[in-house]
Amino acid sequence: xxxxAQQAPxxxxxxxxxxxxxxxxxxxxxxxxxxxxxxxxxxxxxxWPSLVVVExxxxxxxxxxxxxxxxxxxxxxxxxxxxxxTPNPSKAPWYFLNLQELLLHMNAGVAGVIIPTVALxxxxxxxxxxxxxxxxxxxxxxxxxxxxxxxxxxxxxxxLVGMIILDEMTDRTQFGIGAILRDQxxxxxxxxxxILPVGIILVTIAVxxxxxxxxFKPTRREMIIALFTGFVVTYLVLTVSGTSFRGxxxxxxxxxxxxxxx
Amino acid sequence: xxxxxxxxxxxxxxxxWRSVVRHGYPDTQRNQALIIASNVFLxxxxxxxxRYATKVxxxxxxxxxxxxxxxxxxxxxxxxxxxYIPSADLAYQSMVAIEADVTFGQLMRNMHRWxxxxxxxxxxxxxxxxxxxxxxxxxxxxNWVIGILLLVTTFLLSFTGYLLPWDQxxxxxxxxxxxxxxxxxxxxxxxxxxxxxxxxxxxxxLIRFYTLHVLFLPLVAAFLMAVHFWRIRKDGGISGxx
Numbered sequence: 001x002x003x004x005a006q007q008a009p010x011x012x013x014x015x016x017x018x019x020x021x022x023x024x025x026x027x028x029x030x031x032x033x034x035x036x037x038x039x040x041x042x043x044x045x046x047x048w049p050s051l052v053v054v055e056x057x058x059x060x061x062x063x064x065x066x067x068x069x070x071x072x073x074x075x076x077x078x079x080x081x082x083x084x085x086t087p088n089p090s091k092a093p094w095y096f097l098n099l100q101e102l103l104l105h106m107n108a109g110v111a112g113v114i115i116p117t118v119a120l121x122x123x124x125x126x127x128x129x130x131x132x133x134x135x136x137x138x139x140x141x142x143x144x145x146x147x148x149x150x151x152x153x154x155x156x157x158x159x160l161v162g163m164i165i166l167d168e169m170t171d172r173t174q175f176g177i178g179a180i181l182r183d184q185x186x187x188x189x190x191x192x193x194x195i196l197p198v199g200i201i202l203v204t205i206a207v208x209x210x211x212x213x214x215x216f217k218p219t220r221r222e223m224i225i226a227l228f229t230g231f232v233v234t235y236l237v238l239t240v241s242g243t244s245f246r247g248x249x250x251x252x253x254x255x256x257x258x259x260x261x262x
Numbered sequence: 263x264x265x266x267x268x269x270x271x272x273x274x275x276x277x278x279w280r281s282v283v284r285h286g287y288p289d290t291q292r293n294q295a296l297i298i299a300s301n302v303f304l305x306x307x308x309x310x311x312x313r314y315a316t317k318v319x320x321x322x323x324x325x326x327x328x329x330x331x332x333x334x335x336x337x338x339x340x341x342x343x344x345x346y347i348p349s350a351d352l353a354y355q356s357m358v359a360i361e362a363d364v365t366f367g368q369l370m371r372n373m374h375r376w377x378x379x380x381x382x383x384x385x386x387x388x389x390x391x392x393x394x395x396x397x398x399x400x401x402x403x404x405n406w407v408i409g410i411l412l413l414v415t416t417f418l419l420s421f422t423g424y425l426l427p428w429d430q431x432x433x434x435x436x437x438x439x440x441x442x443x444x445x446x447x448x449x450x451x452x453x454x455x456x457x458x459x460x461x462x463x464x465x466x467x468l469i470r471f472y473t474l475h476v477l478f479l480p481l482v483a484a485f486l487m488a489v490h491f492w493r494i495r496k497d498g499g500i501s502g503x504x
């Protein structure tokens with residue numbers, strides 16, 4: 001509701017008068033409908049100029065930065081495509097390298113299709129699980145929410161880096177458990193390469209949930225913050241690992257020993 | 263108090279000028295409202311807005327930047343299309359020509375490449391901003407879902423564009439990428455065949471990726487963005503503290 005007192009010439013908001021009475025009075029005095037389209041409430045501004053200026057400045061600054069980057073750095077163009085010459089390593093575009101990293105540790109269908117599909121559906125479903133309007137417009141909802149995000153980020157990074165190194169040391173056989181299932185129990189691929197890795201992922205998520213529950217006693221929104229942060233950090237860690245730490249044969253290496261630019 | 267008519271006044275009060283711009287100079291609230299409401303590009307905005315919604319440190323302009331990069335990509339993309347030839351035989355050659363022979367060709371290609379990467383990053387960060395400020399909560403649930411579809415569309419736009427330079431980087435990135443998709447249980451083989459139009463990446467894959475990249479996916483993105491922006495307005499503008 002527009003606060004007409006802001007517009008009244010020389011008028012200070014007459015707080016002492018009861019609101020309903022004041023509005024009736026103003027109506028009488030002005031002899032017209034209360035709110036015009038241009039009447040501004042105390043917490044409102046005109047889009048022109050207040051927002052349009054911000055947009056114009058942002059667009060200009062960003063265009064200049066983009067121009068500078070495009071003058072300074074050339075887009076890569078390697079030799080002509082040659083189906084007979086496979087580069088080692090061959091890598092997907094960087095934003096899919098998280099999936100390619102995942103692919104090293106389990107069945108391709110699980111890593112490349114099932115997990116990303118489940119992740120996207122889960123992301124899209126967030127608003128249907130967390131419906132309370134509390135904390136809207138506040139970064140991380142609350143101090144506790146921000147702490148949970150920080151805790152989850154550290155937990156996820158440490159666990160993921162540990163898991164990647166551990167699986168690499170055991171020749172990517174699900175920390176050696178897969179190898180034992182396969183060699184000693186004759187388990188089929190379905191068990192050691194699909195069920196087992198999915199189980200490990202679910203257990204890791206469960207550990208995170210239990211830790212956050214015990215340490216922080218979160219609301220539903222704060223628990224979803226933990227899960228979302230876990231997803232984002234996983235995406236980042238796997239992308240960095242796939243981009244900068246996978247050399248020939250997809251073996252772990254250091255970034256400065258990578259053969260090809262991506 | 264009447265002031266002297268300047269040349270600018272005469273121009274802006276001429277009937278020719280008034281036929282194009284229907285409002286006066288936006289120095290009064292009335293004209294500031296009219297400029298937003300009567301301009302087809304600006305009327306994406308409401309006339310007035312909550313003060314917190316103009317704060318850069320709330321949105322970091324991420325959604326706006328994503329859209330801005332989409333526009334840059336459309337502009338530079340159209341220019342590149344004048345020279346690029348979507349043929350397995352000629353594509354690489356035309357890329358080399360764009361870089362070496364076409365005036366500002368290298369610059370256009372660089373801008374296209376870097377904004378493509380930038381758009382993926384901006385869209386992802388925009389999703390994070392919207393999440394951490396709880397902006398997906400009712401009534402904005404469905405707009406969040408549209409946003410996820412836009413994220414997927416952005417990935418696909420970038421992915422289909424990746425093949426077009428027809429260099430080693432492009433060929434093998436798309437080989438690995440489509441193999442990931444091809445690993446889908448049951449449907450994998452079909453997905454791969456539909457994407458590539460062949461058993462390996464060749465002319466049919468190139469023309470499919472090209473058509474998806476320059477026509478189909480941009481239309482999908484534009485359609486989803488129209489819904490996305492419209493719903494922001496209908497859901498009461500961008501979110502803010504209650």
